[in-house]
Amino acid sequence: MMIPYGQRITPDDRTTTSRGLMRPRPGGRALRVAVATVLALWFALPLVPLLLWAVANRWSFPAPLPTAWGVDGLVTALEQGAAPAFGRSLLLGLAVAAIATPLGALAARALTRGIVPAPRLVSALLLAPLALPAFVAVMGLTVLLLRARVPATLAVLLLLVAAALPYTVYTMRVAYAAHDLAYEEEARTLGASRLAVLVRVHLPLVAPGLARAAFLAFLVGWSDYVVTVLVGGGSLVTLPLLVGSYAAGVGNEAIVAVLSLGAIVPPLVLLLALGRFGRRYPTARFTGPTPSRSPKGSP
Template sequence: MTLSVRDLPAPVASHRGRLPGDPGRPLTTPGGASRAARRGMALLLLGWFALPFVPLLVWAFADRWAFPSVLPQEWGVGGLSSAFAQGGAAAFGRSLLLGLVVAAIATPLGAILGRALALGWAPAPRLVTAVVFAPVLLPPFAAALGINVLLLRAHVPALAGLVLVLVAMALPYTTFSMRAAYAAHDLGYEEEARTLGASRARVLWQVHVPLLAPALARSAFLAFLVGWSDYIITVMVGGGQIVTLPLITASAASGVGNDALVAALSLAAVIPPVLLLLVLVRGDRRMTP
């Protein structure tokens, strides 16, 4: 028999936020006008953030675009061909793998630390918080320079050192996200499952993880962004041995005369985070009652 969160009785029955005599209608139910306003605002924000990418999309398929023409005089895939020739596909794969590895490590570590801080299980919580959030407070260049010296003297391989530092940089975001999630988490569901005879492993995978799945997904997304978009740490700790997409994009942008190449690489850098964000938003909507 498979244990599910829906099979467990609610630990505490609450009637807050419901109208008298109408238990099925919460006080916070948005009206039609407010729903339309929110959708309109969402469309405006979407247009605001999407508008800057329109020139990039046009430049990526423009073989010749000279002033004062509003549109390119010649269309083509020269920018995409140059991106592949410059090793863009391989760099894309390295960045993707690096982001996934950082997310896979930083997310469970952030969940452990967030749970300990939220539930008061961490010894010296202020000190732990200061240590965890130190990478956000320190300048990235100074922190990477100091850590790189330690890694070189310890003979740590470039890839392992890069992953280690990026995980440390992502840990504040995953810890903060999971700490907020655990502050609102009801341990009663886990206690109910244990009372019904479920083992700790079963409670973890069939009760705990499903309840915190949205928060875990958000934390993993933030950690992925750290590994995917990093430039400074990759340059210094990687020592030029690990060529990622941000490195190739910055190198192409520092040159002159190949705007189509820069546009193609920039679009490639934007696509994975946008797709993951859409998946995240859709997953949150499905899990929201």
């Protein structure tokens, strides 16, 4: 019996046949669907007020629904530069992911293979941004960047890459801990070049880990507020800065709702794409009982 490619088998939804093979329980899939539906509703409930505020021109207490419907919040948000801010945040998140992901992968590979001197010290330095308060770390590094005359946009990018490295390094260390070098060694034995092994063997095997690391790095750049406002000094206006500025005022609920919904879209799209991408890699295959090994000395 063979489980379809890509199907996940868990202990709660499989039974054992008379031949010792594993097969899914009939109610296991229904249970997973029910749990997923409940979780989706749980996370979607906080978005309901945002959706209502986004299409409300007026919502007076104690009315349960908006008293005047419209898109004034969307129009005002666009007039105040929501579209350019959205584009800057998107580019910033993509740039952080493009730099932090390969750096984290290289560091994680070196640490996993034990080719780094003082690996514990190096790991502590890479994870240090998580231990320090964001405000303290930013203020200390800002002084150095200002004295080095680094442009504000580049300084923001460098600091966000440093903030994203702990996430990419940790994610890739988990991926490399389960990575089997035998595949690469076998490819080299068969005559493949280093580039061919990297492109056709190594990268496909660690692709799910790279995707997860890139997603986390993107979130760091996309949702940042502290680094952008302190280091950027207002020269780099991103979507989180607009949300914070309007949320600090009174009567801007519709604008804040529109901006907040816009901030949810890219991470949600990437999360769905990441889940879809992960299904391409099977987590278990059951093709039958494991053949017994021959005793020593037998042919």
